[in-house]
Amino acid sequence: MTGDPRAISMTVNGREVTLTVEPRVSLADALRQDLGLTGTHVGCEHGVCGSCTVLVDGTAVRSCLLFAVQAEGTAVETVEGLARGSALHPLQEAFRRHHALQCGFCTPGVLMTLVELLRADPCPTEAAVRDALSGNLCRCTGYQPIVAAALDAATVLAAEAAP
Amino acid sequence: MTATVMTATLGTRVPRIEDPALLRGAGRFVDDLRLPGTLHAAFVRSPYAHARVLGIDTADARALPGVAAVLTAADLTPLLTDLRLPIAFPEGQLPPEVMPFALVRDEALHVGEPVVIVVASSRRVAEDAAERVVVEYEPLPAVTDPRAALDAGAERACSTADGNLFKRFRVAFGEVDAAFAGAHAVVAERFRLHRGGGSPMETRGVVARHCSESGELTVWSSTQMPHELRHTLAERLSLPEDRVRVVTPDVGGGFGTKYLVYPEEVAVAAAARALDATVKWIEDRQEHFVSAIQERDQHWSVEMALDGDGRLLAVRGTLVHDQGAYAPHSVNVPFNSATSLPGPYALPAYDMDVAVVRTNLVPVIPVRGAGYPQGCFVMERLMDRAAERLGLDRAEIRRRNLIRPDQMPYPTPMRTRAGAPIAYDSGDYPACQAMGLEAIGYDGFGARQAAARAAGRHIGLGIAHAVKGTGRGPFESGLVRVMPDGRVSVYTGALAMGQGLKTALAQIAADTLGVPVERVDVIAGDTGFVSLGHGGYASRQTVTAGSSVLMAARAVREKALAVASGLLEAAAADLVIRDGMVEVDGVPGMAVPLARIAGMLRGLPGYAFPDGVSAGLEAVEHARFDQLAYANAFHACEVEVDVETGGVRILRYVAVTDCGRRINPLIVDGQVTGGIVHGIGNALLEEFRHDEQGQPLTTTFADYLLPTAHDAPPIELLYRESPSPLNPLGVKGAGEVGVIPVTAAVVSAVEDALAPFGARFAEAPLSPVRILETLLQTGLRTGPRNGEGGTP
C-alpha cells in the first residue's frame, strides 16, 4: 500500500538506532517522536525558520525538509549530542555568557548551524557569522548576542585546538 | 574550601538559570510532551473570509482508519455550557457577541476560523482525515477595509450584528478648538500602519488529558494566561476549578500572541473530555498565519496645533482601528493607541475620535507594544512635520515640548479604562534625549550627510521617544517556600516565555533570603501551585510578581530569623543569612541552616513554634498595583537608502532606555534588543497582506518577512535609571518599551535621507516599492523618469 512504513537504521549522536517509519515522516518528526530527541524543534515545516537544523554526515540541513528514510545509513548530530557530558560545549557556554537565547526555541537550530560554520571556518568574520545565521529566524534576541557568542566561542575553540 | 561569594545579585549580569536545559535541548515545550496514548488533533478551517456554513459531512473522515473523532459545533454544543467563549473583560464594555465560538456554528468570520476538529492516532492521519471533511459554504461579502466598513450601506462583517462598529469613543481633554483657532501653525497628516504580528518561533499548542477516574482535566498549553485558561475551561466544561489544572511548559515566545484563551484550546479540552483521553494539538505555521491574533492595522487622520515657538497647543483627529472579526480583549489596543499618543510631551489639549471596526480578518489583541507603537508613530511623525514647518531642528522642537523631570510625577488629564488617572511616575526625558543625541553624533551628522550626498549616498538620521505604561495590576501572585533540603521554591502566576523571568525572580528571592541563585527554583504558570494569577503581558511581571516575591521572601526571612533566634539564643537583629545559613553575625560556628528551620516548621513532635510564627517556612503575597510605572526610551538611528531600488539599510542604532532599576542588566539588554529588531520588522518588513475578499496572501515565512541576522543593525544600548516610586524594587517593565519608537525613528531617518527629493512618509512598513513610488511622485520634478536608471 502507498507509503507503507519501512525499517531504517542510522547513527544519531554516535548511537546506532533502528526505527520504522512511513516514508512521509520528516527526519525532524522521527527524531522527536520516534527517538524522543525533542531538542530539535519544528517551527515552520517549510524550510525557512531553521529551528529544526541538524547535521547529517557533518552537513547542516533542515530536518523538516528531509524525510527520515533519506537519512538511512547516515550519521545525524542533534543538539542533544553537543554538550561534553556534564560540561556544556564552548558554544553553549558562550550563548549563556552573552545571553544569546531567550525563549530557547530557535536555539538548537542556531547552535547546529554555528557548529557547522565553526568546523569549516574556525575564525569567521562577523559578516560570515551573520551570513550563516541568516537562515535561522530568532524573534527574541535581535541576533546581536548570538553573533557575539559565536565569535567568542570561535576564540575559545581556537585556543582549545592550539597545541 | 573557597569562601562563598555573597549573593548580592540585584543589578548584576547574572547568567540565566533557564539556559542550561534550553542549550542542551532539554527544554520542555508543549510539543515535547510525550504522554502515553496521546491522540492528535487537526482542524478544518474556513477557506472563506465570510461564509455561512450550510452543512458538514464527516462520514468519509470518520471512516479513515486511525480516526477517533470528528467533531463539529453541533457535536461540541452539548459538551459546553456555551459554545461561545466567555468575555474576559468587565461586563458592559462590549456585548458577549464579540467573542468567537469554540467551533464555527453557522457563520465563519475570517479565513482560518476553526470549523471541525479531527482527532486521530497521529497528526498525519488527522490531516488526512481533515482533507476528507466536506463543508458546504455559502460565501458572503467580506469586509476588509475598516474605513469603508463604516459607510452607510456597507456590507456587514457579521450578518447578525447591527453594523460593523464594535465601539466608538473619544479620548479628549483641554480646549482643543480654541487652541486650533489661536494656533501659529497647524500640521496635518493621514497615517497608515499595516498589520503585523508577534510571530513567536514556537506556534501555539495544547495538550489536554482527561481522567474519568479522578475527574481531573490537566491541560498543558503554550499560553501567556494559564489561570484565565483554567477558569474558562472549568466554566465552559462545567468542572469545578480545582478539578482543572493548567500547566505552562516552556513557552517558545509569546509577544502577546498567546495572551488569549483561543477557540482551539476549548475544542481540544472538550474533545479530550468527550473521549476520556489525551489529545494534543500543535498549531502548524500555516494555521498560525490565519488563526493566531494580529495587530497594528490602523488609519489615522490627525492635525497638530503649535505656537510660534514650536510649543504644542493641541492635537485632534480620528483613528479607525481594524479590530478583525472579534474583540476578545475589548478595545484595549485602540484605547492604548489613543492614550499613548501624547507620549513624553506636555500636551495641553487633545481630542481623538476612535472607531473600533469589525472586519473579516484575523482578530486583534495586543502584540508587543500593544497599540503604543502606532500612537508613537503618529505623534513623532507630526513632530517632524512641525519642525519642518517652523524651521526648527527636530531635536530642539522635541526638547521644548518634553515633560521636564521637575514635573514628575506628571499627571496627564487622561484616565485608564479602569478609571485610574494616567500619571507618569518618574523619568528624565530630556536627559535621555541628550544621551541619545550624543551617542549617535547628532551634531556632526549634517556634515556626514552632506559628504555622503556629495558621494551619491543617501543617508539619514531619525529620532523618536516612547513612553510605556508597565507593571499592570491589579496584582500578581508570589509564593516563596524554603524546602526541607534547603532549596528555595518560588511559585507565581506570572508567566515565563523567554524573558528571563525565572532568573529575575530567583535573584530577588536569593538576595532576600541569603542563598545562591542556583539554589532557587521558579515554577511559573502552573495553576496547581498558586490559586491566582494573571500571566505575562503589558511588561508587568518584574514589577508585580517581582514585588510579591520580594515581599514574600522578606516574610520568610523574618520567620527564619525568628526561629533561628530561639535556636541560637541570639537576638534576631544580630542574625544574618549567608549561603543558606542563619548565622550570628561575627560569631563563626553559631549558625543554623535554613533547611533545618524549614524542617522544623513542617512541624516536629516535641518542637513548639516560637510565638507568632506560623507553620511552614513559606509565605504568599499578592502585591497590589493600581498605578502603572512608566518606562521611557529615546531612539536614534542612521539609515542609508538605495534610491535605485528603494532598499533601506540601517547603519547604526542607538537606544536609551529608562526602565527604572534593572534587576539583571543582561536580561534587560536582551529585552530591549529583541524589541528593537521586532520594531525594525514593523518599520521595514512585516506586513500581513490579504486580497479584497479577505484571502490572506502571507501564509509562509517566505511571504511574511521577519528580520534576519542581515537586517539587524549594530545596536548600542544606553540606560538611565529613574527608580519607580510605585514598587519596592523601583523597577519598571522593559519588555515593550524597546519596540515602540522604532517604526517612528526608522521612517524618520528614511525621510531625512530622501529630504532632497521632498519625499514624505506616513506609512509603515516602508517597503522598497512604497519608497520608490513616493520618490517618483515627489521627485518627478527633480529627477529622471522610469527606465532612465540613475537617481530619480
Add this chain to the structure above:
Amino acid sequence: MKAPPFDYHRPASLDEALGLLAGQPDARILAGGQSLVPMLNMRLAAPATLIDINRVDGLDRIEEGADRVTLGAMVRQRALEASPVVRRRLPLLAEAVAQIGHPVTRNRGTVGGSLCHLDPAAEIPAAALALDARLVAASARGTRRLAMEEFALGMMTTGLEPDEMLVAVELAAWPEGHGAGFAEFARRPGDFAMASAAALVALDGAGRVDAVRLVLGAVAATPLRVTEAEAMLMGRTPDTTLIAEAAALAGPCVTLEDPQAPLWYRARLATAMAKRALTAAVGRADRKRVAA
C-alpha cells in the same frame, strides 16, 4: 503540515532511476528537496511516488573541459561555491550561487533541482542562460541535449518529457580574463529576487567589448537575454554612460508583475541590476593581451 502518503524509491544507479521513472506515471524526482518538500508539507503537491536520486552514483561530478564545464544534476549548490573549477572557469555561477537562499539550504539544494523547478526568480537558470547551457536529459529511451531556450518553456515549465530526467548541464566557460557580474535585489538577502541580472564581458586589447552577455532573472516567466543591450555594447568602450544606456534597455523587457513588485517597479530594478552586473563585469574584465 504533514506530507501526504507516497511510495518511496531510492535507486542507486541512473538506469534504475530511469527505469522507475518510465514505469511510474505519477512520480516526482526528489533531489535536494528544498522546494519540493515544502510543497509536499503544505499538501500543494501529492505525487504517488517519489524517486530519490540523492544516492544515484555519478550525478554529483564537476568536470572541466576545454570549452565547457559539466555539472552533474546532483551537484549541491554549496559544492559549487567551494569548487575551484567553478570559481576559476565559471565566476558568474560562483557569484550567483552565493545569493541563493541561505548556506543551510544550499547544503541540500542542487543544480538540477533549481533548473527543473525553474522558478522565474532563481539564480541558476539565469546564469545557465548566460553561459549558453546545454541541458542533458536522459530517459530509458536515450539521452538528448537541450538548449536553455528549449528547456525553459514557460513559468516553472520545462521541456523535459515525463520519463526524462535532467542528469547534467554543460556550461560554456568563457576565456580567461573575462569579467562576470551577478546582481540581484530581494527584500532580504536570501529571499527570492525581485529582479536579477547576469553579465559576462570580454574586452579586446583596446578595451572595447569583444563579447558580452546580459541576462535578466525574475522579470519574465523564464530568464531573458537582452540582446539589444548586448548589441549596443559590442565593439564599444563600456564607460559609465554606455553601461547606463545599455542597462536602460532591460527595463522594457519586464513582463512579470505582482502586487509586491508592479511592472514599473520591476522595470526600474531590472535596469538597476543590469547596470550593476555590467559594471561589475566590465570592472573585472582584463584587456586581451595583444600578441607580440
